[in-house]
Every structure is written in structure tokens, then in C-alpha cells.
Amino acid sequence: MSLPDSRLPTDPIEKAWTNRKFSMKLVAPANRRKYSVIVVGSGLAGGAAAATLGELGYNVACFCFQDSPRRAHSIAAQGGINAAKNYQNDGDSIYRLFYDTVKGGDFRAREANVYRLAESSVNIIDQAVAQGVPFAREYGGLLANRSFGGAQVSRTFYARGQTGQQLLLGAYSALERQIARGTVKMYPRTEMLDLVVVDGKARGIVVRELDSGAIRSYAADAVCLATGGYSNVFFLSTNAKGCNVTATWRAHKRGAYFANPCYTQIHPTCIPQSGSYQSKLTLMSESLRNDGRVWVPKDPKDCGTDPRQIAEGQRDYYLERKYPSFGNLSPRDIASRAAKEACDSGRGVGPAIEGVRRGVYLDFADSVKRLGKKAVSERYGNLFEMYQRITGEDPYEVPMRMYPAPHYTMGGLWVDYHLQSNIPGLFVLGEANFSDHGANRLGASALMQGLADGYFVIPYTLADYLAGVKPGGVDTTHAAFKDAEGEVKAKNDTFLGIKGRRTVDSFHRELGNLMWDNVGMARNDAGLRRTLQRIPEIRDEFWSNLNVLGSGGELNQTLEKAGRVADFLEFAELMTQDALVREESCGGHFREEYQEEGEAKRDDARFSHVSAWQFNGVGAEPTLHKEPLEFKYVKQVTRSYK
Amino acid sequence: MRLTLNIWRQKSRDSTGSFEKYDMPEVSEHMSFLEMLDVLNERLQADGKEPVSFEHDCREGICGSCGFVINGRPHGPMPRTTVCQLHMRSFKDGEELWLEPWRAKAFPIMRDLVVDRLAFDRIIQAGGYISTNTGSAPEANSVPVRKDSADKAFDAAACIGCGACVAACPNASAMLFTSAKASHLGLLPQGQPERLERAEKMVVQMDSEGFGHCTNHSDCSAACPKGISVENIARLNGDYLRATVFGSPRAGDDAEGGG
Numbered sequence A: 001m002s003l004p005d006s007r008l009p010t011d012p013i014e015k016a017w018t019n020r021k022f023s024m025k026l027v028a029p030a031n032r033r034k035y036s037v038i039v040v041g042s043g044l045a046g047g048a049a050a051a052t053l054g055e056l057g058y059n060v061a062c063f064c065f066q067d068s069p070r071r072a073h074s075i076a077a078q079g080g081i082n083a084a085k086n087y088q089n090d091g092d093s094i095y096r097l098f099y100d101t102v103k104g105g106d107f108r109a110r111e112a113n114v115y116r117l118a119e120s121s122v123n124i125i126d127q128a129v130a131q132g133v134p135f136a137r138e139y140g141g142l143l144a145n146r147s148f149g150g151a152q153v154s155r156t157f158y159a160r161g162q163t164g165q166q167l168l169l170g171a172y173s174a175l176e177r178q179i180a181r182g183t184v185k186m187y188p189r190t191e192m193l194d195l196v197v198v199d200g201k202a203r204g205i206v207v208r209e210l211d212s213g214a215i216r217s218y219a220a221d222a223v224c225l226a227t228g229g230y231s232n233v234f235f236l237s238t239n240a241k242g243c244n245v246t247a248t249w250r251a252h253k254r255g256a257y258f259a260n261p262c263y264t265q266i267h268p269t270c271i272p273q274s275g276s277y278q279s280k281l282t283l284m285s286e287s288l289r290n291d292g293r294v295w296v297p298k299d300p301k302d303c304g305t306d307p308r309q310i311a312e313g314q315r316d317y318y319l320e321r322k323y324p325s326f327g328n329l330s331p332r333d334i335a336s337r338a339a340k341e342a343c344d345s346g347r348g349v350g351p352a353i354e355g356v357r358r359g360v361y362l363d364f365a366d367s368v369k370r371l372g373k374k375a376v377s378e379r380y381g382n383l384f385e386m387y388q389r390i391t392g393e394d395p396y397e398v399p400m401r402m403y404p405a406p407h408y409t410m411g412g413l414w415v416d417y418h419l420q421s422n423i424p425g426l427f428v429l430g431e432a433n434f435s436d437h438g439a440n441r442l443g444a445s446a447l448m449q450g451l452a453d454g455y456f457v458i459p460y461t462l463a464d465y466l467a468g469v470k471p472g473g474v475d476t477t478h479a480a481f482k483d484a485e486g487e488v489k490a491k492n493d494t495f496l497g498i499k500g501r502r503t504v505d506s507f508h509r510e511l512g513n514l515m516w517d518n519v520g521m522a523r524n525d526a527g528l529r530r531t532l533q534r535i536p537e538i539r540d541e542f543w544s545n546l547n548v549l550g551s552g553g554e555l556n557q558t559l560e561k562a563g564r565v566a567d568f569l570e571f572a573e574l575m576t577q578d579a580l581v582r583e584e585s586c587g588g589h590f591r592e593e594y595q596e597e598g599e600a601k602r603d604d605a606r607f608s609h610v611s612a613w614q615f616n617g618v619g620a621e622p623t624l625h626k627e628p629l630e631f632k633y634v635k636q637v638t639r640s641y642k
Numbered sequence B: 001m002r003l004t005l006n007i008w009r010q011k012s013r014d015s016t017g018s019f020e021k022y023d024m025p026e027v028s029e030h031m032s033f034l035e036m037l038d039v040l041n042e043r044l045q046a047d048g049k050e051p052v053s054f055e056h057d058c059r060e061g062i063c064g065s066c067g068f069v070i071n072g073r074p075h076g077p078m079p080r081t082t083v084c085q086l087h088m089r090s091f092k093d094g095e096e097l098w099l100e101p102w103r104a105k106a107f108p109i110m111r112d113l114v115v116d117r118l119a120f121d122r123i124i125q126a127g128g129y130i131s132t133n134t135g136s137a138p139e140a141n142s143v144p145v146r147k148d149s150a151d152k153a154f155d156a157a158a159c160i161g162c163g164a165c166v167a168a169c170p171n172a173s174a175m176l177f178t179s180a181k182a183s184h185l186g187l188l189p190q191g192q193p194e195r196l197e198r199a200e201k202m203v204v205q206m207d208s209e210g211f212g213h214c215t216n217h218s219d220c221s222a223a224c225p226k227g228i229s230v231e232n233i234a235r236l237n238g239d240y241l242r243a244t245v246f247g248s249p250r251a252g253d254d255a256e257g258g259g
Helices: A013-023 A044-056 A094-104 A111-131 A163-181 A246-253 A286-290 A318-322 A332-347 A365-371 A373-391 A446-466 A479-498 A504-519 A525-545 A557-581 B033-046 B118-127 B147-157 B164-168 B175-186 B195-208 B219-223 B231-245
Strands: A036-040 A059-063 A184-187 A190-198 A201-209 A215-219 A222-225 A264-270 A293-297 A360-363 A400-409 A426-428 A609-614 A623-628 B003-009 B018-024 B096-100 B109-111
Touching: A013 A111, A036 A044, A036 A201, A044 A059, A044 A163, A044 A184, A044 A446, A059 A190, A094 A111, A111 A163, A111 A446, A163 A184, A163 A446, A163 B118, A163 B147, A190 A215, A190 A246, A190 A479, A190 A557, A201 A222, A201 A479, A215 A479, A222 A246, A222 A446, A246 A426, A246 A557, A264 A286, A264 A332, A286 A373, A293 A318, A293 A332, A318 A332, A332 A360, A332 A400, A365 A373, A426 A446, A479 A525, A479 A557, A504 A525, A504 A557, A504 B033, A525 A557, A557 A609, B018 B033, B118 B175, B118 B195, B147 B175, B164 B175, B164 B219, B175 B195, B175 B219, B175 B231, B195 B231
Parallel strands: A036 A059, A036 A222, A059 A184, A222 A426, B003 B096
Antiparallel strands: A190 A201, A201 A215, A264 A400, A293 A360, A360 A400, A609 A623, B003 B018
């Protein structure tokens, strides 16, 4: 099967989405309850979609593996959400947000998708305020903004350092309201373990109830996956421990194409690792770079010295030096690589782990002097507290130490302009799809995309799909459901039956280290080829030497993890393969062979396309489909933040 | 440092549980509490024993998944800190710790340190929202909100729904949780139309879930990892009283800012 039509509009970009909304089919209010829709995931994208589809009158079932939909990982987003409101009168517009996002994504996203995202951004803020999201305000009572990496305007709305939490609680409250009204049935502690495709259409899912261990099926007229990203393929990332690739990977194994899996984002400001027992990395909002200055000592001999004792002239404010116009606010990929370079050159700070100091300073001394401690604390108080709790150091006194960490994944299941995958009836929202950020996502744009997809895109595009199909007709007694249930059960039985000697976490850590070293911030041909050889070896050992205790018929957190790590062990191979064949550097994908004076060197002639991969079996060569990218509005230039 | 852990082990909802003792000989002060449990779990599995089940996800103190009682204190000894953010430097070499799940009738124990907190979601379902459908919102800046109202609303909205307040309360009351949501919405102009109704419905639901009554001990606020204030309880009590004594919202109740 080749790649289906991406259904990109050909109308002028300013009118494209409006015109498309008008031309799409509708489902009349009285008919909506006849259609059932499954939404997997309850974060910003899934929660917003489930709530909105419920409000419209569809019969919605929403699933999450956490104990409550409010715990989805969107909750951890700190910094803010972009919207082209131009409240600051500083030259922002929908077009500029569109332009910045296409450029920030290093010209690897579809223009029409990005424009729609920018267009929806203004409605998101209205909606969130109406729900009671307590955004920061000025004394006059109007909304406040801050600036963020990759932009020269101030367009980010925020709720202290907990913007994701507040937006998610907004979507969650809308969702709970629909649950109370009976339009949405919520299934918490329920993990999707397979997608069921009948006659070429997505018709349901197989799940495991994590409390009882029961395997069950649910049928519907359409399935929406909003299951987040795959940063945990690196084991250590800023993602929550439960974040996984299972839902999207199992959909991929049922035929959904996976697009651009090598596009991963490494966040420049995370708290450095403190020891080998480390279970995750903690992100400190990028908004800190607004008022903090990044530096390392000029002389490696100063790396162990108390930073307050290092004279101004002995400090290298390398972002300000290398990128004078964006300085400390350079985009994430650039800031991350610059930090790695500084540490690789022996000028890193903080504790040495395996002989290398991996940290750079983020210094607030100037801001405290300029604005006062109170103003700094109003902006970043909770972040400073968090930092102090983890490191035992007070950032008002001593510069913070930061190092990049995997954070977000731009790749995901391939979708068309309607957010539909190549399997009809399977829609993919938020971080789980690949669609809007190209090769690199700008700060404060993840929340925007999740909510745009859930509140303002899927209600229209899903209706267009449903209007073309008859409701019902397939239930869970269908053979496809029974087969999928059987496979899920057999897989769990296998995990429990291996009775080997190694724990799930030990395999996850081993895979994570391999991926971080070779498919992380910088990649090269030899390392990627080595990784492709090594992954199947780890996978083979996993399937022969894994130890999962307990049974399948009970709450068994190790069994849950085993399924997720098994999928990461397959997915990692595709991610590496994608990184290997993309012989260019773009956005978060940095190939050491393709650079010019340390900057990423894109190859538009060969790689101005989306790579959509088709699954052909575990360990078998996947098929690559290419969707060419056209740029009619933003000229493909070399990104420069100098 | 070396620690002794006594951990509540319970196989399922229906089984009875008991404490089991574990020796932790090499604990680093830089580990988080949950990382220490990870280390224990790796060891238990190597010995063929089932690991300790505990709830956790973001491990940065915001998702509200984690939480258990350490030596009688929900989330342990550090004020305003979830157990995932608690680091071992808060403990001394040789200490003996007792870990047990939240204890409340409305939070049944599922396994080891994991409890069922769905009752919280049902309290929100009863009225913890502003009824506004997607698409119907007015322009965001069309309703100014006093900065102090927005700030106070935010303080209340910072609740992570972990359940420590219930675990800390001698009556296992959920008043701090319930009042935080009611206050957050009731302090904003957008939340006024449903304010009194919301207060009443949420309190009724809370009672029906089997949570106890508030008798003003304030242990909840002391245990809260987000420092949610008991002022919210006073606000909710005021609204509840007005709703129940006067029956329905009266003219003048929708003044901006609220109680």
C-alpha cells in the first residue's frame, strides 16, 4: 500500500482551514449519539477531544492507564502556551506564529497544518480562560505574556511554572462534566494493548484492566489515539515513567505508518544526572532562559571552582557569543548542542559521572540585581524551589546547573490534514502524531498543538469521516477482536513464562544508554549501524532472559512495564533506521557528517520529505514511503539565529 | 547510609496486609525516595520476590500519582514535598521507616501502597467545572480578572489531587481537596454563575463517598505538598451555607471576586 493522499488544501493558506471546514460533511445533532468513538489517552489532546466530542453528543469512551485522567503527562508542562493574540502590540500575528513554527521546525513540517495550528491558537486561550484556567495577569486584570525560545515576540501565556497542569485541569474538568452527563464513559487504569482493524477500518481496541488484569475489547466507529510521545526509549528522559510507545507501536504493527521517528527533541535545560540509580530527569522550564544567562568557565581548570568565585572575564557566555541576536533564547536544538559541545570540550561543570562533568551554568545573578529577588521569584519561584529540593542548592545564591535531556518527540504516526492515519477511522492527535512541528518543536507549542487537535480540529474532521460510514455493524464478538485478544493474552503469558534472570528495568536501561549514546543529540553513520546490530541482540536476550514475577490476573506493575519495554525494543530499531537514512541534519536530528561550522546542514534536494514507514514484521526491513514537502509561503532558507 | 524499611504489603483489595521489614544497606543521599524503592524492587526481583507496588508517574511532584505515609506523615518529613521529590538527604543513617498506604474508607487499598482514589474524580464530576462548551468562549481579554483574584485562584488550583489531605485528617475528610477546586473556580468571574450550586453539589458528593467531616484540625494543609490553605475550606463553608440556607443563588451573589 502506498501513502494515501494527505488531503492538503490548495486554497490560499489564510482561507484553507475555513474553506475546508465548510466543505466537510457534518453529522446532525440527533444522529451523533448513534456513533461511538474511542479516545485513548486523556492528556491535552485526548482529554480535549473526548470532552468536546461528548459535548457534541457522540457516544465517547475514553481510556487512560493512569488512575485518573488528570494525571496524563501534559500536566508536567511548565512554561506556557503560544497564541498569536498580539496583546503586546509587538508585531505578532497568525502569520508570524506560522512562520516562526515552520522555520523553527527546520522546514520539515507541512505549511497548511502549521497555519491551522497558528490560527487555532487564539481560540485555545479564549476557551481555557472560560474554563477558569488561572493564567498570569497584569494589574489591570488582562492577560500577561512572556517570551520564549525561537521567537522575537512575546506571545506565550502562562500560569506560573505550571501551565500544563492548569490547561490539563481545564480539559479534565470539561471531561468530567461530560462523564457526569453520560456522554463520555471513562476507563481509567486501562491500557490499550492492540488496535483492531476490520475490513481495513479501525474498529476498536483491546485493553488490559490494570486492576484486575482482565483483557477486554471495545468496538467503535472510530478510534482516536492521543497517547503521547516516545522519549522514554532513552530510559532517562523528562517524560513521566509511564509514558510509552505501546499504543502507537501496536497500531503501527496493525498497518499504521510511523512518520519521522528520528525527530526527537532534546531539551536544553534539565537538572543534570546525579548518579547511576537515576530514574528520570527533571526539566526546568525553558522560560528560565528569559532571565538566566548560560555560561561555562573559559578555562577547564575552573570547572571545579565555586562559580561565584569565577571572574566575569573568565566566563564564556557561549550562547550570547555565538548567537548575538537570540542569545540565551536560541532554539532548543541549538542550545542543547552548544551545551554538549561545551562539556565535550572539557568545560562542563558539576559532579563528574564516568569522568565527564555534564552541566552548564544558568545564572540568575544579573536578573536578581536588575529586577529584585521578589520579581524573579514571582516568575520562577516554584521552579527554583523544585531545583533546590532536588539538588540541595539555592539558585538565588548559586547558579543552576543544567544539561540537555530527551523531552519531546516530533515524530509519530503519519496522519493526513484531517489527522487520520493511513488506516481509515484511526485518528492520531497531539504528540502521538507527527504533523505540526517538523524536525524541531518550538517552546510552548506542544500544549498549543495538543489542544488545537483536541478542541478545534478533530470535532470537524472526525464528523466528516463518520458522516460517510454507517454506525455500528461490528461488535467485539467479531473474529478480529477475538484474535487480537488471543495475541495479547499470549504475549503476557510469554512474559510471565520466561522466568529468566534479568529485570525489565535492566533491559530498559541498557536500551536507553545505547540510544542516548548513538541516536541522541548527535548521530553518525557508524554509530547508527552499530546500534542497528545491537538492538536485536538486546531484544533476543529480553525474550529469553526476562524475569516477570506474579501473575496476569492481578495488579502487576512489572508486567505492564514488560509490555512497554518490549515495544520500545522494536520501535528503537525503526527510529535508528530512520536516523540512518536521513543523511542530513535538520532540527533535532543532527548527523555529525552533515554540518557547516558546527551548524546543522539540511539537504533540501534529497530530504525535503516526510518519511513514513510501513511495518513488515519484527526484524524485517520496513518499507519507506516519502511524502514530499512543498513550501509556497515560507522560503526554505538556512536557519540562522545569529 | 543504612536504613530499615517496614513496608505495608497487601496482595489485593480483599486480602489482609501486614508490614514486612527490609534492610537497605547502601542508600545514597542524592537518591529520591522512589529511586530507593526502585533499588529495593530490583533486589527483590533478583531474589525471586514480588516487588513493592507503589503509584508514581511524573516523578517531579506535579501529576499527583505518588504518595504514601512515612512514619505517620503523608509524603514524609519534608514540608511541601511529594514523596517523589523527597530526597534521602532528609533522613539519617540508621533510621527505621514505616511505609503505609493512605488510610481512608473512601480510598480502598488495591495493593501494597496503591489506593483507589476514584472518589476524587466523582467529586469533580459533581460540579468541579465551569459549564462552557468548546467554541462558546468569549474573547479572552473581554473579562478582566483582578490580579489578586487570579493569584488566589491559582493558589487553590495548584492542588494535585494526591490525597495526602485525606490521609492526614483524623476524620479522613476531603474538605481541603474539595474546597481547593470550589475556591479556584469560585474566585474567578467565570465561575460565579454556578458558584453556590457547585459548592453544594461537591459537598454532597464528598459526603456520599464516605469521607469524614472537617473539624478544623488543619492537618490537611500541613501535609499538603502544594501548601493549599485552609482558607479555602472557610470559603467553601460560606458558599455551602449560603446555598443550603437560602436554597438557590440570589441576586447579588455573582459579584466579582467571591467570598
